[in-house]
Amino acid sequence: MKKELQVIHANCPKNHACPAVKVCPVGALTQKDFEAPTVDYEKCIKCGKCSNFCPKKALVLVENKDN
Numbered sequence: 001m002k003k004e005l006q007v008i009h010a011n012c013p014k015n016h017a018c019p020a021v022k023v024c025p026v027g028a029l030t031q032k033d034f035e036a037p038t039v040d041y042e043k044c045i046k047c048g049k050c051s052n053f054c055p056k057k058a059l060v061l062v063e064n065k066d067n
Helices: 051-055
Strands: 001-008 057-062
Touching: 051 057
Parallel strands: none
Antiparallel strands: 001 057
């Protein structure tokens, strides 16, 4: 099974610059204004740094059973 990063929009406060964007070692996370971050799945290496860093658990690394 492969892992996939998911953005849980309901958990994201969307009221500040997302600090997890700066934690990503490959620049796979971006944020427009104060919206929830978006993931560039072509860049994401599924390392889990952002999901471990996010205190609101808005970024979650999950097992994808389809892959």
